[in-house]
Amino acid sequence: METSAAKFIPPSVPRDSEGNWRKTGLVQEGIIGSASLWTRQILLNRQTSALHAAFAAILQTENLLVNHDRYGMFRPVKEHPERATMTNLHLDMNPWSYFEDKDNSEQFEVLNQLRYRSASDWITENNEPGCAAIGELHVQGLVNLADNQEEDGGFWLVPGFHKYLEQWTHEHQALSNIYGRWNRFNLFREGDIPELYAAACHISSRAGSAILWDQRIMHGSRSNCSLRPRYAQFFKMFCAEHPAMTPERAERRREAILAKLKLVNIDPEVDLSPMGRKLFGLEK
Template sequence: MKSFQAETKNAGHSGFSREMLAEKMEFYRQQLDENGYVVIEGLIDSIKCQNSIDAICDFMQVEQFDRHTWYKDAPLNSIGLVPMHQHPAFWAIRQDEVVYDAFSGLLDEEKLWVTMDRASFRPPCRYDLEKYGDDANYMHWDYDFRKSARNMFQGLIYLADTDATQGAFSCVPSVYKKIRAGEYEHFDQFDKFTKKGLFLSHAQEFSDKDIVPIAAPAGSLIIWDSRLPHGCVSNHSPMPRFVQFISMYPSGDSESSSAKIEDDRESRIQCFNDKRAPECHRGLNGQHDPERHERFELSELGRKLVGFDHWE
């Protein structure tokens, strides 16, 4: 099995320095506030992105550029989720200083924890294969944002160049803007929220014309407000979509976590040490428990983002 420790330690940045990010932070804050999402293009270096792609391909038993390997008789799930959480390649991105700076700057908070989230592999839609022919665009909210007094942000990283037709992250900013302004006409429908979230179609009618797909190059970090209905559109491009999900929130403040999956320091440390998924994501089809790769050697920042060390 491939070792990622040396590669990730020696990986360089894409040219997007912490200083450059700081200079543009006010612009990114405005974009996030006004539209419900922000795209920070090319934030993660290509080596780290490719390492995560390789980890996904290894887990899914596919080849990145061989379409004959992308389709399985029994796919793990219908939406392309990759039930892997603790891979060293994922942790190399989670503890990247520029990723931390992005969340810290947007949240205006230094003491953060990072979610131990999953990834996604979504091959092109094929109508000749029933299990890969669903081209519906399921816009949704993941969490009942009414329950948090603070902003909750979610995020993902495009690990490869992603076109608007490539199963791209997509959203409905017009709905977010109404919610933000207190002008949304269907607030009563939010009582339909469950632990799995709420589909936008269960709250109101909308059409594909309302959906905005986001194209961006490899290494781009997309962060969105949890009030923004979102999803991924069907993949009608020649290539799969590779994504790693990631979010950060104030350490120890589970009420400000959009994930609601790692509530306390002890459970977070145990998940990392035991190489297990957060409890609510265990038991998924195809999941390894514990995961079968080496444990990642965290940096000083990484130890704080997990909870091993306290923020001063």
């Protein structure tokens, strides 16, 4: 993770500079990188067999692809309040279009326009769950890379929110005028949804523990109030046989991943497991 953060800072500049830390990504949100990361370690973590087993059990298929996301890092702030990250709740989808759309034609169009030349394309891929009428199950996850206790902040969610997302969306149509119908990442201010901030629960866990959740659940992170850092890596896996994964898109995706692997000296035949090669979509 230090390598991921350091790549945003020129080698000649001290790493302990507060100004340089602001260059490492979405600092207020505690995210390293403004889009997907491709360091050697973050790539190798994405082929973890136990994580594949967890997603496979929920999605009821072992034929999965892994998405390419980022790290989360909350610095200790008890003695440095100026380093605080924001407490937030968000959805990695648009709830209004999710219920208004009658089919997945918009999802198909967006995903098949991806060329995977930009790191942001992988975030776009992550945030397209289709529509309620089709009802695809999309699952997100994270792995805590250090013990995460209550006062450390980090992941929290509104339990069961996916069960009443439709009702909430209809009752909060006015918010679509603020957050928009097309935005696929919606970070909601506490003043707009105070009842959900009051209902959200932090999930503490040990290092190496995975937390998986339905993408329709309102979730986010709570600010760190301790002397310990919070480290996490974000994951999503989805069905490799998804209708929007056309042969052309699959090949563009495969070529982009192979190029990224080469940059960090990962030989797919040597450094990736058979499961990893499948998860990365490298096997034709």
